[in-house]
Amino acid sequence: MALSFSAKLMRGVSRCAALVTPKTAPTSCRYFSSAENSRVLVNLNDKTGVATMQLNRPPVNSLNLEVLTDMTIALDKLQTEKDCRGMILTSSSPGIFCAGLDIMEMYNPQEDRLREFWRTLQELWKMMYGSRLATIAAINGHSPAGGCLLSLTCDYRIMAQGKFTIGLNETLLGIVAPFWFQDTMVNTVGHRETERALQLGLLYSGENALKVGLIDELVSPEKVMETAEGQMQMWLKIPDFARQLTKEQLRGPTVQKLAQHQEADIDHFVNFITKKAIQKSLEMYLNMLKQKKK
Numbered sequence: 001m002a003l004s005f006s007a008k009l010m011r012g013v014s015r016c017a018a019l020v021t022p023k024t025a026p027t028s029c030r031y032f033s034s035a036e037n038s039r040v041l042v043n044l045n046d047k048t049g050v051a052t053m054q055l056n057r058p059p060v061n062s063l064n065l066e067v068l069t070d071m072t073i074a075l076d077k078l079q080t081e082k083d084c085r086g087m088i089l090t091s092s093s094p095g096i097f098c099a100g101l102d103i104m105e106m107y108n109p110q111e112d113r114l115r116e117f118w119r120t121l122q123e124l125w126k127m128m129y130g131s132r133l134a135t136i137a138a139i140n141g142h143s144p145a146g147g148c149l150l151s152l153t154c155d156y157r158i159m160a161q162g163k164f165t166i167g168l169n170e171t172l173l174g175i176v177a178p179f180w181f182q183d184t185m186v187n188t189v190g191h192r193e194t195e196r197a198l199q200l201g202l203l204y205s206g207e208n209a210l211k212v213g214l215i216d217e218l219v220s221p222e223k224v225m226e227t228a229e230g231q232m233q234m235w236l237k238i239p240d241f242a243r244q245l246t247k248e249q250l251r252g253p254t255v256q257k258l259a260q261h262q263e264a265d266i267d268h269f270v271n272f273i274t275k276k277a278i279q280k281s282l283e284m285y286l287n288m289l290k291q292k293k294k
Ligand SMILES: CC/C=C\C/C=C\CCCC/C=C/C(=O)SCCNC(=O)CCNC(=O)[C@H](O)C(C)(C)COP(=O)(O)OP(=O)(O)OC[C@H]1O[C@@H](n2cnc3c(N)ncnc32)[C@H](O)[C@@H]1OP(=O)(O)O
Pocket: 059, 060, 062, 096, 098, 099, 100, 101, 102, 103, 104, 142, 144, 145, 146, 147, 169, 170, 173, 175, 176, 177, 178, 179, 268, 269, 272, 273, 289, 290, 292, 293
């Protein structure tokens, strides 16, 4: 019998539930996942109640089924820690926050895995967008497509200055950002800017992202984490209950919309991605990425 998503989550939680506390760790800092080969590195500072989640899948932190699953499990675990109040999402590879979904999950896919991949992304998005935690994205590098989406699920975005770009560029790959990607963008930058950005597949510079409100602050790369930590202190000055209820009122309807159409969205995604023309577009984009190096 197929396991429900929550059953799979519980199975995953029990698999990685042991908290690892390396001898060298400060006593206030608990490591949920610190092994260098973990795809997601998570620690919780018991003194501040702030967790840090680092994407750790070099070279570009592209999101495959395993990374998405690990993130979902880690977030679920943090949210059940009653003393955890905030989370900073960042990357262990300065220069790349996240290259978005792993295109290899969508290219020549096996249908079962493709379905599970999309469902896991949906679940992660719902958890992140509706999280009881105050969440801040410390965007320390490029953040296209799914990378931009992840940052948009946070309550506040700080990006590193430099040549990095951010945006929902799906149309450049010949694919279409689904309604819930679009909703998240509309809720952040408004309808008109979303129309322009998504149709053109705009990748914004940090300066332009700041102008349209896609990010909240642009700071030098070495200041990204300390700015995130400082900003988090402000968010945590607000009583949790009041902040959480306000967030729920503002974001709940958007989360509900996906929850109500989740199965249809998976069918739609699978039908769309497996079309010959879409596979051709993905192949051309992958070739373009490889050619770039030569
Ligand atoms: C109506 C419709 C309704 C329903 C749904 C239908 C549609 C589906 C919607 C799907 C939504 C999709 C969301 C996505 O996120 S798609 C992914 C988009 N990502 C990108 O476009 C980014 C591509 N990458 C880059 O631009 C660069 O890699 C980056 C991030 C700027 C970093 O540059 P650089 O440091 O120079 O690194 P390289 O380019 O050399 O990359 C190194 C290595 O990684 C491979 N790679 C890069 N990105 C990805 C990726 N996203 N997936 C898989 N692999 C990736 C790259 O090819 C290199 O590989 P190599 O083997 O050559 O080393």
